[in-house]
Amino acid sequence: MAEVTYLEALRDGLAEEMARDERVFILGEDVGAYGGAFKVTEGFQKRFGEERVIDTPISEVAIVGAAAGAAHMGLRPVCEMQFIDFLSCAYSILTNYVATARYRAGLKTPMVIRGPSGGYVRGGPFHSQNPEAAYLHTPGLKMVAPATARDAKGLIKAAIRDEDPVLYFEHKYLYRRIKEDLPDGEEILTPIGQAKVVREGKDLSIITWSAMLWKSLEAAEQLEKTDGLSVEVVDLRTLLPLDDAAIVATVKKTNRVLIAHEDTRTGGVAGEITARINELCFEWLDAPVKRVCAHDVPLPYAPTLEDFVLPQTDDLVRAARWVAAY
Numbered sequence: 420m421a422e423v424t425y426l427e428a429l430r431d432g433l434a435e436e437m438a439r440d441e442r443v444f445i446l447g448e449d450v451g452a453y454g455g456a457f458k459v460t461e462g463f464q465k466r467f468g469e470e471r472v473i474d475t476p477i478s479e480v481a482i483v484g485a486a487a488g489a490a491h492m493g494l495r496p497v498c499e500m501q502f503i504d505f506l507s508c509a510y511s512i513l514t515n516y517v518a519t520a521r522y523r524a525g526l527k528t529p530m531v532i533r534g535p536s537g538g539y540v541r542g543g544p545f546h547s548q549n550p551e552a553a554y555l556h557t558p559g560l561k562m563v564a565p566a567t568a569r570d571a572k573g574l575i576k577a578a579i580r581d582e583d584p585v586l587y588f589e590h591k592y593l594y595r596r597i598k599e600d601l602p603d604g605e606e607i608l609t610p611i612g613q614a615k616v617v618r619e620g621k622d623l624s625i626i627t628w629s630a631m632l633w634k635s636l637e638a639a640e641q642l643e644k645t646d647g648l649s650v651e652v653v654d655l656r657t658l659l660p661l662d663d664a665a666i667v668a669t670v671k672k673t674n675r676v677l678i679a680h681e682d683t684r685t686g687g688v689a690g691e692i693t694a695r696i697n698e699l700c701f702e703w704l705d706a707p708v709k710r711v712c713a714h715d716v717p718l719p720y721a722p723t724l725e726d727f728v729l730p731q732t733d734d735l736v737r738a739a740r741w742v743a744a745y
Contacts, residue, residue, distance in 0.1 A: 420600040420601065420602055420603065421600065421601060421603055422598050422599070422600050423568055423598065423599065423600075423601055424568060424594065424595050424596075424597065424598050425565075425567070425568045425571045425589075425590075425593040425594055425595070425596070425597040425598075425599075426457065426458075426459060426571075426594040426595055427568075428568040428569065428571045428572035428599070428601060429459060429571040429572060429575055429589060430459055430460070430461075431572055432571070432572035432573070432574075432575040432576045432607075433445070433459070433460070433463070433497065433575055433579075434463070434466070435576065435606075436575070436576055436579045436580070437463070437467055437471065440495060440579075441471075442493065442494045442495045443471075443494075443495045443496075443497065443579055444467075444470070444471040444472070444473065444489075444494060444495075444496055444497070445460055445463060445471065445472050445473065445496075445497045445498075445499065446472075446473040446475050446482055446485065446486060446496060446497075446498055446499070447473075447474075447475055447482055447498055447499030447500065447501065448474070448475055448476075448477055448482075448499070448501045449474060449501065450463070450464075450472060450473070450474060450475075450499050451463070451464040451469065451472045451473065451474040452464060452474065453474075455499060455501075456501045456502070456535070457535055457591065457594060459499070459589075460472060460499070478508075479500060479505050479506065479508035479509040480508055480509045480511075480512055482498050482500075482509070483498060483509040483512050483513055483517065483532065484509075484512050484516075486498045486530045486532075487512070487516060487517050487520070487528055487530060487584075489530075490527070490528045490529050490530040490584075491520070491526050491527075491528065495529050495530070495531075495579055496530045496531070497530070497531045497533060497579060498530065498531065498532045498533070499533055499534055500532060500533070500534030500535075501534065501535075502534060502535055502536075502542075502545070502546045502548075503534035503535060503536040503548065503550060503588055504536075504545055504546060504547070504548040504550065505534075506532065506534065506550060506586075507550065507553070510553070513532070513554075513557075513560075513584075514554070514557050514560075517530070517559070517560075517584050518557050518558065518559030518560045518584065519558075519559055520559075521559060521583065522558075522559065527582045527583075528582075528583065528584045529579075529580075529581060529582050529583070529584075530584050530585075531575070531578045531579055531584075531585050531587055532584070532585070532586050532587065533575070533578075533586075533587035533588075533589060534587075534588070534589065535589055535590070535591035535594070536548065536549050536550070536564075536588040536589065536590055536591065536629070537549055537588075537590040537591055537592055537629065537630055537681055538592070538681065538713075538718050538725060538729050539592040539630065539725070539729060540591055540592050541720060541722055541725060542591075542718075542720075543718060543719070543720040544717035544718050544719075544720075547718045547725075548682075548718075549588070549629070549680070549681050549682040550682075551564065551586075551588060551658050551682065551688055552682055552686055552687050552688050554586060554659070555658060555659055555688055555691060557659075559583065559584070560583070560584055560585075560586060560659060561578075561581060561583055561584070561585045561586070561611055561612075561657070561659055561660070562585070562586045562588070562657065562658045562659035563577075563578060563585060563586070563587055563588070563611060563656060563657050563658070564587075564588040564590070564628045564629040564655075564656065564657075564658055565587075565589065565609070565629070565656060566590070566593070566597075566628060566629050566630065566631075566632035566633070566654055566656070567597065567599060567632075567654075568597055568598060568599035568601065569599055569601060569607060569609070570609045570654075570656055571589065571593075572601065572607050572609075573607040573608050573609030574587065574609045574611070574656065574657075575587060576606075576607065576608050576609075577608050577609055577610065577611050578611065580608075581611060585611070586659075588629065590629045590630045592630050593629075593630055593633075597633070609656065611657050612657045612660050612662060613656065613657065613662055613665070614653055614654060614655045614656055614657070614662035614665035614666070615653070615654050615656060615665075616651060616652070616653055616654075616665070616669070617632065617636065617652045617653070617654045618636060618639055618650065618651060618652040619651055620639065620648075620649040620650040620651030620652070620673060621649045621651070621672065621673060622648045622649045622650065622673060622675065622743060623642075623648060623649075623650050623651070623673050623675040623676070623677065623739055623742055623743055624650070624651045624652075624653060624669040624670065624672070624673045624675065624676045624677065625638070625639065625650060625651070625652045625653070625676075625677045625678075625679055625735065625739070626653045626655065626666065626669065626676060626677070626678045626679070626692060627652065627653070627654065627655070627678070627679040627680065628654055628655040628656060628658065628680065629680075629681065630681060631679045631680055631681050631730065632652065632654050634679070634730065634731065634732045634735060635652045635679055635735060636652055637732045637735075638650070638732050638735035638736045638739060639651075639652050641732070641736055642736060642739055642740070646740065646743070648739065648743055650739065651669055651672065651673055653665060653666070653669050658688060661691070661692065661695070663695060663699060666692060666695060666696065666699075667696075667699050667700045670696055670700045670703050670704065671700060671703045674703055674704060674705040674706075675704070675705055675706045675742045675743060675745075676696060676704070676706075676708045676709070676742070677708075677709045677710075677711060677735070677738055677739055677742055678692050678693065678708065678709070678710050678711070679710075679711045679712075679730060679735055680710075680711075680712055680730075681712075681713055681729060681730060682712060682713060683712060683713045683714065683715045683716075684710060684712035684713065684714070684715055685715050687710070687712055689710040689712060690710075693708045693710070696708055705745070706742050706743075706745035707742075707745065709738050709741060709742045710738075711730045711734050711735050711738045712730060713728055713729050713730060714727075714728045716728055
């Protein structure tokens, strides 16, 4: 066993896939000589060569477009967005071409678009976004958001092997904070589309993903100590496609649900999950579904304001108490 950080696990997964399959290559801004803005690809260009670790111009639409063409020709590109916020620059080609290529022309598009997402790092409005809701309604895409080191590795490997385009949201707050013992030499693959019950409970469920998993676990521990509540925590891991079976199972088990995500409330993924719960298992609910999300404002730079805008453990505790007492 070796203790690795979330970032190191992601790096190991990328390196393993590049060593396993010569069709895999990486492209993006500063991914080569510099090793990436957060050093995820540090040393890759020296190890795998300039033809497989390609520094690109500052043009997200060019990165995604070039990767799509390479994928259609049989390669397996991994695009890095220096910050996932800038994925919006490639919105048109991603949603109108990449996502529809299989339907329109029978073209497999095995490509991954990965990049640092999320806040809690004082990055301000252009370096802290969680844009998953903008792509949730796009058929043809898959979308994953790992919260643990094991899943950071397992999901990047699964995404690279997938035959469809996968958006991979890696949370920058977790890069060097989350550590986990992973077995040396064991291949780790996390299935896309499968949620995981991280903490068993019987009184209330928290459904979440990415960095909010850790705040949800903190809230669950606190609620058990102070209120005697047994809280189940479900990590979705994949946002597209959603694991309806896991969502229904936890609702039927606890009958009370809290959905926590870091993105803003209006139009967020929590609304889609709530709608599915109402359609699939409304009769099992003993209380309304409650959401804990960021406020509907751009994320401020000021630390005190960022802390206010983003959901915190205390927000989860208060919301859980409301649901439990309903």
